Amino acid sequence: xxxxxxxxxxLFLVGFWGIVGKNNIIKKIFGLNMINAxxxxxxxxxxxxxxxxxxxxxxxGLHIVDPVPQALMLTAIVIGVCITALALAxxxxxxxxxxxxxxxRIRDKVHNEN
Amino acid sequence: MRTEDLVFMTIMxxxxxxxxxxxxxxxxxxxxTSKILEYGGAVVGLVLPWWALIQLFGPVYQGESFxxxxxxxxxxxxxxxxxxxxxxxxxxxxxxxGLAAYIYSVGAGPRGPAFTGIFLIQTAxxxxxIITTDMFNLFVxxxxxxxxxxxLIPTSKKPGASLAAFSYLMVSASAMVLFLVGTYxxxxxxxxxxxxxxxxxxxxxxxxxxxVYLMSLVLLVSAIAIRVAVMPLYGWLPDSHAxxxxxxxxxxxxxxxKTPLFALSRVLGLFVQGADVGLLMSYAGAATxxxxxxxxLSQSDAKxxxxxxxxxxxxxxxxxxxxxxxxxxxTQAGLVLMTAAYLHALFHAFFKGLLFLSVxxxxxxxxxxxxxxxxxxARYLRAGGDRLxxxxxxxxxxxxxxxxxxxxxxxxxxxxxxxxMKGSFLYLFLTLAGVGTVASFIKLSRIYWPSAAxxxxxxxxxxxxxxxxxxxxxxxxxxxxxxxxxxxxxxxxQVLDVTxxxxxxxxxxxxxxxxxxxxxLKTFYTALAGVGLFMLIQLKPMxxxxxxxxxxxxxxxGLFVSFSLATAALALWLLY
Numbered sequence: 068x069x070x071x072x073x074x075x076x077x078l079f080l081v082g083f084w085g086i087v088g089k090n091n092i093i094k095k096i097f098g099l100n101m102i103n104a105x106x107x108x109x110x111x112x113x114x115x116x117x118x119x120x121x122x123x124x125x126x127x128g129l130h131i132v133d134p135v136p137q138a139l140m141l142t143a144i145v146i147g148v149c150i151t152a153l154a155l156a157x158x159x160x161x162x163x164x165x166x167x168x169x170x171x172r173i174r175d176k177v178h179n180e181n
Numbered sequence: 182m183r184t185e186d187l188v189f190m191t192i193m194x195x196x197x198x199x200x201x202x203x204x205x206x207x208x209x210x211x212x213x214t215s216k217i218l219e220y221g222g223a224v225v226g227l228v229l230p231w232w233a234l235i236q237l238f239g240p241v242y243q244g245e246s247f248x249x250x251x252x253x254x255x256x257x258x259x260x261x262x263x264x265x266x267x268x269x270x271x272x273x274x275x276x277x278x279g280l281a282a283y284i285y286s287v288g289a290g291p292r293g294p295a296f297t298g299i300f301l302i303q304t305a306x307x308x309x310x311i312i313t314t315d316m317f318n319l320f321v322x323x324x325x326x327x328x329x330x331x332x333l334i335p336t337s338k339k340p341g342a343s344l345a346a347f348s349y350l351m352v353s354a355s356a357m358v359l360f361l362v363g364t365y366x367x368x369x370x371x372x373x374x375x376x377x378x379x380x381x382x383x384x385x386x387x388x389x390x391x392x393v394y395l396m397s398l399v400l401l402v403s404a405i406a407i408r409v410a411v412m413p414l415y416g417w418l419p420d421s422h423a424x425x426x427x428x429x430x431x432x433x434x435x436x437x438x439k440t441p442l443f444a445l446s447r448v449l450g451l452f453v454q455g456a457d458v459g460l461l462m463s464y465a466g467a468a469t470x471x472x473x474x475x476x477x478l479s480q481s482d483a484k485x486x487x488x489x490x491x492x493x494x495x496x497x498x499x500x501x502x503x504x505x506x507x508x509x510x511x512t513q514a515g516l517v518l519m520t521a522a523y524l525h526a527l528f529h530a531f532f533k534g535l536l537f538l539s540v541x542x543x544x545x546x547x548x549x550x551x552x553x554x555x556x557x558x559a560r561y562l563r564a565g566g567d568r569l570x571x572x573x574x575x576x577x578x579x580x581x582x583x584x585x586x587x588x589x590x591x592x593x594x595x596x597x598x599x600x601x602m603k604g605s606f607l608y609l610f611l612t613l614a615g616v617g618t619v620a621s622f623i624k625l626s627r628i629y630w631p632s633a634a635x636x637x638x639x640x641x642x643x644x645x646x647x648x649x650x651x652x653x654x655x656x657x658x659x660x661x662x663x664x665x666x667x668x669x670x671x672x673x674x675q676v677l678d679v680t681x682x683x684x685x686x687x688x689x690x691x692x693x694x695x696x697x698x699x700x701x702l703k704t705f706y707t708a709l710a711g712v713g714l715f716m717l718i719q720l721k722p723m724x725x726x727x728x729x730x731x732x733x734x735x736x737x738x739g740l741f742v743s744f745s746l747a748t749a750a751l752a753l754w755l756l757y
Contacts, residue, residue: 086355087741092347099354106361113369135258136368139317143361146324150354153331157347164340170737177340 071112079105090169092161096154103147110136110143184240188247188264188312190233191272195305198226202301205294219294220287226301227280230308234272241269242679244687248314260315261375263447266683270523271311271443277665278435278530279304285538285658286428288651289545291336300432303329307436310444314376316364316401319444320357323408326440327353330421330433337426345420352417352740353407359748360404366397380451395454395755402449402458403748408441411462411499412469413743413750415492416735419476422488427541428658430484434491434537435530442495442502443523449506454755456507461754463503467610470496474617478624478718479727483540483550486625487533490583493614494529498522500607501598514601517690520681521597527680528590528669532582535662539576542567542655543628555628566652573629575659580622582666584711585615585704587696590670596700597677600693612707619711620718 078101085098114137118130122137162168165176202222208215240247246265250256283300286292303326310322327350334346368374370390371382383394403414410418418438422430449455470493477489501522505515546565549555559570582591595615602608669676674692681690694700717723 083355086351087738095351099351099358102355102358106358106365109362110365113365135374142317142321146321146328149328150324150331150350153328154347154350154354157331157335157343157350160335160343161340161347164343173344174737177344 075105075109090171092158092168092170096151100151107140107143110140185247187233187236191230191308192305194230195226195301198222199298199301201225202294202297219297223283223297227283230276237269241266241683260318262312263314264312268311270683271440272308274527274530275304275307275436278432278534281658281661282428282432285655288654289427291426296336299329299332307440310440316374320360320364324357333429334421334425337424339424342424345424348737349417349421356404356407359400363397363400366393370394376448376451384453399748399752399755403751405441405445409438410492410495411465413747416740416743418492419485419488423482423485427537431534431537435534438495439526450510457755459503459506463500463607466496466499466503467607470614471610474614478617478621479730481551481553483544483552487536491533497598497611498526516685518601520684521601524680525594525598528594531662531665532579532591535575536579538659539572539579542572552625552628557631558628571656575663578663578666580626584619584622588670590666593670593673593695596695597693615707616710616714619708620714623715
């Protein structure tokens with residue numbers, strides 16, 4: 068359990084570093100995806116503490132996973148996809164305006180135009 | 182129809198309207214069918230919910246509240262909801278400003294079925310955020326609110342707006358991941374997602390479990406604090422609110438930053454340590470009110486100046502709200518303060534919405550947004566078709582409201598906060614912020630002052646044709662909000678009474694004496710000090726300081742640094 072948590076933490080930190088440390092906005096969006104994935108895995112791990120069987124009605128067994136986290140994460144993944152798609156669309160628009168994916172150069176360019 | 186169904190009408194009608202509006206895209210652009218579907222959708226989504234709200238007023242005024250599990254599911258799996266006075270009041274806020282902003286956008290743009298659809302989805306999410314009492318459902322509502330604003334901000338087609346939306350998206354989406362981690366912590370401890378069940382499960386925890394609970398609470402609160410834009414977390418707001426289309430600015434500033442705050446009060450009211458969080462938030466709010474007004478005073482862009490004022494005014498709301506929670510939201514004093522906080526949020530939505538729309542119309546017609554360059558704006562208004570310069574009148578109503586001059590509604594809510602906060606050192610911050618507000622609105626109103634230089638040199642044509650389109654809609658929306666500003670200011674005893682009853686579940690609260698000589702005198706001194714401050718910033722050295730503040734470097738990383746710092750501060754505050 069401890070090892071899995073450590074791996075999740077590393078995944079989260081790598082993603083966070085991507086968002087904050089990288090200037091390329093595409094890499095920032097990757098980073099956002101990674102921290103989102105880390106949160107999803109954390110929930111799934113929590114659900115698996117009660118058992119490992121699929122929670123299907125009719126196949127009653129005591130060792131099923133907790134279905135609530137799985138249902139939640141399905142929603143969270145869908146939201147994550149929406150946000151990624153939207154962020155990429157904004158990135159394309161910013162690239163068309165500024166000719167760059169670098170956040171500082173975009174800011175300079177946009178600042179001069181306003 | 183059952184009353185429970187009426188409650189869900191307030192969420193389902195805008196969603197249904199959005200579906201109708203999106204259907205319009207199946208027909209040729211600009212065709213009659215497409216128009217009918219689009220505006221039909223808007224009527225279903227923004228006008229019909231009023232019927233549900235009117236029906237629901239009776240029961241909630243009597244102190245009734247409706248709660249249960251959505252769709253009658255098994256409580257172990259279902260989503261809990263609660264509709265009470267607070268939900269009703271927040272929906273009133275959302276639907277009134279939303280309707281006015283939509284009418285304005287019909288005239289001024291952005292237009293089109295996609296815009297209408299997304300606007301309606303945002304309204305539905307606002308409505309749902311205040312009804313839900315399920316942690317994950319709140320997460321979904323906040324994400325939908327976020328996604329719709331990231332889409333609506335760049336519809337102004339300004340490159341800066343795309344960058345602002347991108348920065349907002351990154352910081353807010355990252356914070357929402359942490360919200361999810363916080364939800365995970367609470368689910369792990371309690372095995373439930375409903376506020377009430379979590380609250381009873383986390384009572385009496387100790388050791389590691391208690392720390393897990395506190396950290397989860399910290400993550401939830403700081404993710405919401407980003408949306409509310411309290412002090413260290415305001416960085417995303419000015420650009421996105423200033424560069425969004427005018428109608429969207431008014432909804433973002435008026436409604437979107439307040440709904441998460443009041444949704445949070447549902448959580449904090451139940452949880453142990455909610456009071457501690459409230460206290461820290463009230464300090465942050467007071468600092469916000471003062472710092473943001475200094476920043477506002479330094480701005481040169483008319484709409485950015487207004488955006489900083491939104492931060493400052495939300496500071497007032499958060500101060501009163503935080504203090505109310507820290508002294509207990511069910512005590513008499515807490516309820517009086519909560520009423521004041523809500524009223525200021527509501528009135529701010531009206532007058533700030535009004536200011537954004539009026540200034541928006543003015544800068545569109547004049548083709549100039551810089552407050553140092555634009556002068557004699559009334560001439561541009563007349564040239565643009567607003568023959569009587571009515572926009573100037575509506576601006577004046579908004580400006581008098583925000584600077585708390587009687588009998589406008591701002592006077593009522595600011596002094597109601599003052600009455601509740603009496604004796605607290607935080608009130609000093611708010612008073613000083615009031616002085617700054619007066620000064621910066623004198624500065625902003627200079628765009629209407631006639632000036633001999635501009636009168637001759639510039640021919641009054643620029644942008645007039647473009648802006649003229651839909652002036653009727655613009656003025657309708659402006660007058661709607663201006664009328665509400667005056668009416669709620671004049672009829673304040675009734676407004677205070679109804680709000681107090683709704684928030685307290687039917688009790689009659691003690692009413693503050695708002696027209697006492699001391700209060701009036703204080704208002705006079707504040708206005709006088711504001712004029713003095715305005716004179717002061719005209720001096721060379723002061724102007725230089727303001728210039729330095731205005732041009733201070735801002736970066737993307739700064740947003741994350743301040744978020745991390747704020748989260749750490751909140752964690753330290755709760756743990757030690």
